[in-house]
Amino acid sequence: MDTVNTRFKWEEATGAAKYIADRHYEGLLEGRFYRSSCPRGRIKSVTLPSLPDGYHIFGADDVPGQNVLPIVEIDWPAFADQEVRFVGQVIYLVVGPDPDVVDSLLNEIHVDYEPLTPAYTINESKALKDGAIHADNNVLDTHMLTKGDIEAGFANAVTIIEETCSTNYQEHIYLETQGAVCYPQDGKVVLEGSMQCPWYVHHTMAVVLGHDNVRAIQCPTGGGFGGKEDFPDVLAAPLAVAVEKLQQPIRLIFERGEDIATTSKRHPVTFHYKTGVDANGKIIAMDIKFDVNAGAYLSLSGIVLQRTITTATNVYDIPNVRVEGHAWATNTVPTGAFRGFGSPQNCFCMETHIHHVAKEVDADPVTFKQQHMLTSQSQSLTGAEIFGELVLDEMLQKVLDMSDYQRKFAEFNLSKESHFDHCIGKSTGKNKGIGLAIFQHGCGFAGDLEDTLVRAKVKLVKEPDGTVQILASNTDIGQGLSLTFRKIVADTLNKSIDLVQIAVPDTGIVPDSGPTVASRSILIVGYILEKAAKKLQKMWLEGESQEIVEVYCKPDYHQWNQDTYQGNAYQATSYGANVVEVEVDMATGEAEITGAWAVYDIGKAIDGTIFRGQIEGGLVQALGYGSCEKLELTQDGVFAQRSMADYVIPTALDVPAIGSALVDNPYPYGPNGAKGGGELTHNGGAAAFAAAVENAIGVPLSSIPVTPEKVCEALADGKSTQIKTISAGNGEPINED
Incomplete structure (x- = not known):
């Protein structure tokens, strides 16, 4: 049998590895997708060109099995047939020996649409213009859970703080774009490609072909980060249909612009918090509502929603909680898996909100967070006993010591006074800031x-x-x-x-x-x-x-009730703490990262050097998410950023050396005591960066990415309007009118 090179990554490092674009296949045909130019509409008619010998067009009518991508729910067609839901949706696959001829044939296809009003944002989805995209209300999935007695909790609150926090899209920017080659071999349809999940691809091909004579093989893969979990199915289904009929190999490889424009992204999420604080300065109740932009089809959004619901309070022990989340259908590319799978959004918003609550009640944010952290005696948000020993206090102290957080926090706050120009009422020059985030990641699939x-x-x-x-x-x-x-x-x-x-x-x-x-x-x-x-x-x-x-x-202690959302939401949970230090130019809003520190509990590392790579890669990716990775939809429902020239990610020059450490806390049901850690490293960096910038500029920030433009806007406004504080005295009922 073929094996992965045992001299670890030697072929990749020397350039000898054969990625999918490097491989040779006899009689290879080139494939290109014909995609919808309409964000939402019904297909009225189609005009196809005359085809030269050796060229072919495949669509929904050519599918011998089911015309679907079986990603959790059966709602996303392999080929659009009667309707289109987003710009870039696949309608046809055109194949032939000469890619230039294939491209010219694509230009000769004409589809006539009956357009409907598109919804690109969650608010537009809720408006239901021209009816629903999905079902009768555009809700693809929804869940709710409660802990304690939310009404009694708020009845005992003396202060209520409300805030809206939000996150935007993030693009994977794997170095190797999406690509696959499909060919016949020994009576089977075989697909080789850049992928994370070969059995997902296998299943998709079997569904569209109506039989199981299929095979999926992973090639060396130039990065995935979740973007090659479900999306390779989008390539595999049409390719399988064409190869089954032609019995020739077909290659389909995206250019970078096509990849950014049409592949899945991290979900934009908006959280609204209503938090009650009692007379002792402790959070007594929290009502959390959040909305997820799922794009045109469900894809993996339901699973992202479940993770966000079950970990909504992050590392904090809040006695009375209600969480409600909705995944909304919009006319954008379906959002899907991305490293952290909902946790980076949740961790940014929750960490930011807890930080702001502390400031609203005149508490030190670090002390306030520590007072609310889970302990080994706590119950989780989903009502389970904590399994094993929590080492959050040890982790927190270690990252504070490594970064010299307390001294710098006090020093930076004092130094800002020297930069304050009382004539204009603003800071000038450059201000330093430091921020902290504490976070978690449930390992494995949610529930059972x-x-x-x-x-x-x-x-x-x-x-x-x-x-x-x-x-x-x-x-x-x-x-x-x-x-x-x-x-x-x-x-x-x-x-x-x-x-x-x-x-x-x-x-x-x-x-x-x-x-x-x-x-x-x-x-x-x-x-x-x-x-x-x-x-x-x-x-x-x-x-x-x-x-x-x-x-x-599963271990005996791991119990879960999917109907009530009670029990162990995850078999094990890993934890982390990040500190980020910045220097912000108060004139331009530019933030330079001058320090970054990370401490993690991943049980026991199998290989410390390998995990060091995960720490540095994951934290840099998180810092990009929080600082500079802006992906915006235009009024036509397409992304304004189309290349690595205009979608900005951090480089080696943007991030300093990262100080990191592990807290040894072996987990008995993991190999050599290990838990998962690769996704954990992405969860906290954005929150720590935003907190550091906020510390530097003295104005609250409630959304990411925190770009220079956003910093300048915040400085101009002077005070965020997203935070609302209501006081009622000694536990008396609060009248919000």
Whole structure:
């Protein structure tokens, strides 16, 4: 069987790795999508060109199975047929040997639409102009949960603070764009591509073709960050239909502009908080309502919604809580998976709000946060006992010490006085600021899906010569999984890592161990690889072939009720704390990051060097999310940013050396005591950056990205209008009128 290169990342580092665009296939045809130019409308008629010999057009009528992408719900068609819901939606696939001819044929296709009023924002979706996009109210999914008695909590409040916080789109900017080649082989339709989840692609091809004679193979993948979880299905379904009919290989690779314009993005989310504080200065009640812009189809938005609901209070123990969330259909590209999967939005908004509540009640933000943090004796938002020991206090102290936070916070606040020009009533020059964020990430799928739906399976194959092959469908997309899986098995067997190999994720060979998402690869799949290796060690027979199969079963303590949203929302939770230091030019609004520190509890790291890469990559990505990554919709429903020249991400010159540390807190149901960590590292950086800028300028900030323009606007306004404080005295009922 084919294996991933065992000299870790050597081929990628030397340029020898064969990405999908580098591969040669005999008789290869080129494919291009014909896409909707209408954001919302019904297809009235279509005019197709005459086709030269060897050129073909495929659409909904050519699908032998179901014309759907089976991503959670069956609502997103592989080819648009009767209606279109966003600019860029796939209507046809045009294929042929010469890409220039294919492009000219695309220009000759004409689709006549009956346009309807599009909705690009959540408010426009709620307005239901020209009727609903989805169902009768545009709500793709909704959930609510409660903890304690929210009415009694507010009755005991002496102060109520209301605030709206929001986040925007984020583009993945993986180095390798979306791409796949599909071809016939041995009676099967085979797809090779840049992907995170081969079995997802396998399932999609089987659904559109109406049979299971399909196979999906992951090629070396130049980054994913969630953008190659569900989106490769969009390429796979039309390609499978065309290859089934033509019995020739077809390649489909996006240019960067097409990739940015049409692929999934991080969900924009708006949170509204109503928070009650009692006479002792403690938060006694919190009512949270949030809206998610899901785009044109559900995709993974329901799962993002569930994660956001179940972790809405972040790392804080609030006795009385009500959370309600809605995912809204709009006429934009469907939003989907992105590193953190809803947690970066939630962590930014919750951290920002808690920070503002502290300031509204004249409390030190760090002390205020610490007073409200979960402890090992707490109950989670979903009513579960905390499993294991929480080390939040230790983490917090460590990051404060590493960054010299307390001294700098006091010093920066004093120094701002020297920059204040009393003649104009504004600060001048450059102000320094420092900000803190504390955060979490639930590892694995929410609820009981790991046990009831996915049921990960792995296989170990020992050859007579003593080499061991790992067969699992989880993919290395840059996070180092091809090394950490081998280390888990080698360490358990007490063998040299050179004797352990890992098979290329190929659905014709590897069992379905579930997708490479949700920080589940180490926690779930790594754990059952460790169990399989322990069994193999006990049964080891020299000179003979052996196979061990292991299937995941959840720990006994992990209980969940999907109907009531009560129990352990996640099998395990990892934690982090970030501090960011900035210097802000008060004239231009530009913020230079001058320091960044990070401390994490991921149980026990399998490989500290590998996780250091996750820390630095994840934190830089989060800092970009919070500071400069602006993705805006135009009035025509397309993104204004179309290239890496106008979608700005941080470079090595924008971020200083990152100080980092781990708190050792082994988890008994993880391999070598490990929990998940790759997504965790993205969750806190944006909040810490925004808090640092706010500290520097002295004006509250409630949305990201915090661009220079936003800083200047905040300075001009002087006071955010998003925060509303109502006082009523000693627990008397509060009249908000």
